[in-house]
Amino acid sequence: MEADWEFELGPDAAGKAAPVIDAAWAGFVDLRSEPERAWELPEAGQFSAMAEALIKLNAIDSPVWTSKCDFWPRLEEGEFDPDEMAAPPGYATHAMGCYIDLLPRDDQRWILPESAADECRNACRLLRAVLLGCCRVDLVIRRAIVAPDAECLGVTAYLTSCGETTAEAAKTLQAALMVLPGAFGAAQR
DSSP, rough: EEEEEEEOOOOOTTTTOOOOOTOOOTTTTOOOSGGGGGGHHHHHOOOOOHHHHHHHHHHOOOSEEEEEEEEOOOTTTEEEEEEGGGGTTTTEEEEEEEEEEEEEESTTTTHHHHHHHHHHHHHHHHHHOOOOOEEEEEEEEEEEEEEEEEEEEEEEEEEEESSSSHHHHHHHHHHHHHHHHTTTTTOOO
């Protein structure tokens, strides 16, 4: 599997502020105490593998928790790069993707950019060891608001897959979602 990480903490070249993970958003569903509520999310209705990954990422023994996610059942040409997914010619006909915002269960875990970077480097190393083509994971370290007066760093995990058919792209994305929790230390059940 292809995997990479980056920081997105400050303004871009045009001065536009970087996106922030906001765990206090109006539609937030706290899965930490009841991970099975992931099945209630609209994204789970669109793609069941999303719920399965969210349950693992929010399990009591997981070092991370999630604050937001989304699923894109169809990516258009130009919204993804088949070369970055190690896709053979013809395998980028259908593509889909998703993202999950991850936050540390221990508020001090990613307080420093170096600690978040170290964890993302390790996660990428583990993900690259997975023999799964036609997909990639991009981990973006961002500022995160976890309460009105509490900030830390978080990671947005973007997962993208492609295939000759929609079913192949879905199968690959499902496989990628199943290994993502383990890359962040969540138990694989």
